[in-house]
Amino acid sequence: MTESAQVGGRYVLDRADFPAFLDGMRAAGYRVVGPTVRDRAIVYGEVRAVTDLPIGWTDRQEAGQYRLERRSDEALFGYNVGPHSWKKYLFPAHERLWTATTTDGSFEVRPEPDDATPLAFLGVRACELAAIRVQDRVFGLAGDPTYARRRRSVLRVAVECGQAGRTCFCVSMGTGPAVHDEVDLALTEVLEGDRHYFLLHVGSDRGARVLTDVPLRPASPVEEGAAADRVASAAASMGRSLTTTGIRDVLVNQPDHPRWAIVARRCLACTNCTMACPTCFCQSTEEVPDLSGEKVERWRRWDSCFNSQFSAVHGTSVRQSTQSRYRQWLTHKFGTWHDQFGESGCVGCGRCITWCPVGIDVTEEAAALREPARPTVPSASKGTTP
């Protein structure tokens, strides 16, 4: 039985009707992007059919390690966040901003055409909703027109986590695993015996509109309870934790803490943490002229505080050492981000921990920086377990 979904309503969507839900989003004019298995990981890409989703797959994560594994069930969203984040759609890694051509001694600037199909983000986790909100503020304050244009048309379909990963700490950062942020639709997946369904919360008119032809029924208190239990068990099994009390001052007031030198010995200055982080927004813009000298394109690309050239002033980097770069990253993310944007730059997704090739763990570093500075630096760096 189909009934028209109301904003604020809570419904049950049966697994068997999931294809109809995908159809609903497409019929409303969205291109659906979401989790899919590629190259031994769960990444974000085009979702054309339910079989594009990571059915029956999960991941095992540790500092510097990610392994794709089979589940014992056929869950669609039985994994935790992977190497990609939604920022790749809202703030693409390479993006042409405009093209200028010379014509008779003058020049003409053409902006990029705005012809993208609106996107539906399927499977946004609570920490990721928070990350989108953090970037909304950053790009909003900067008045960035391309971000605003893309962001405006996005349909956010959240999925609450039913399990936590070994590098997750959203509970510490107050961002998850339950969805509290404003959202268009929120799903919680429940597998119980031979029942497989989703508790569906409708958060906006935009969300309600894609449900017109989707079979739904009002959720019973038992079904709501089953969904809440899933989320509670995820909250109880966080792989990491971080004490946030006074964290800004701990970082900002200790530029000479010996821990910075210790972590710098392990850090590769490779940028993986910042590239994988869903809130990192650093970028470079560059003009790319062609050989004729008659045409130039302006491109923007992801950049990182771990690159020496990123802090180059008049050709010389002001952060020559890896130590100064690591300190900049951690101090900004957990400290001066508060001064700049009135909140933390970290949402506790754990990507920087998992995707650091040497397994440097921000929660471990932040904890060590709370320890009183010891007078001597240990003589050799010891990596954590692989």
Added chain:
Amino acid sequence: MTVAGQPKLGVFKFASCDGCQLTLLDCEDELLAVTDRVEIADFREASSAVRAGPYDVALVEGSVTTPHDLERIAEIRAQSRVLITIGACATAGGIQALRNFADVDEFRRVVYAHPEYIRTLATSTPIKDHVPVDFELRGCPIDKGQLLEVLSAFLGNRTPNVPTESVCVECKRRGHVCVMVAHGTPCLGPVTQTGCGALCPGFHRGCYGCFGPQDTPNTPALSERLTLLGMAPDQVRRVYRTFNAMAPAFRAAADAAGKEATP
């Protein structure tokens, strides 16, 4: 063809495989734009027509391995306003610099029927060891986009935009899944300079280090990780001893790994 006032470009080969010069020929579409802007005065890989120097820009491929090379590079430098080395051979001595760690006389005796005809130096060395170099373009082989950028920069009197950051930056920008984290495949990307477009990780392989060390290479930390991933000291040594074996950071990393092998 000569057009008055057009800069003259020379392309010169030393000990190398010609792959970097072929990258210039491989520019196809852009090659016409290049020849519109510069007069190619000497490029034997492309044309037997040769015009004498001086040259505005010399592209030098290959390393110095013979006494004759020593004379030629001095001559080319004297004839060229700007000298740009292209590729790992010209910039770090190339794969042939592995001879620097071995006995060349022995190779000569084993390989050649008449070793007395072979005049070679004991080492393969980069161009900058012998003459001043204005810009070094890395890679084995070089990247066509970077080559065009360097040419266009020198023609436009600006600094080339050639990043010195790690391969990981581009690997992540392209959305590749990290091979080291997701399957434990050893990868030199974190210590290697970008330029290839993260080609190998895009095909589920670890980076081989073709573009030499990035500007802040932490090879000790990477070596420690490679060891944790199960590589023996000799294997760690070998990953640094390839096309850029003589680049100082890779050379030191190989030496450090070797030391562990003989406690």
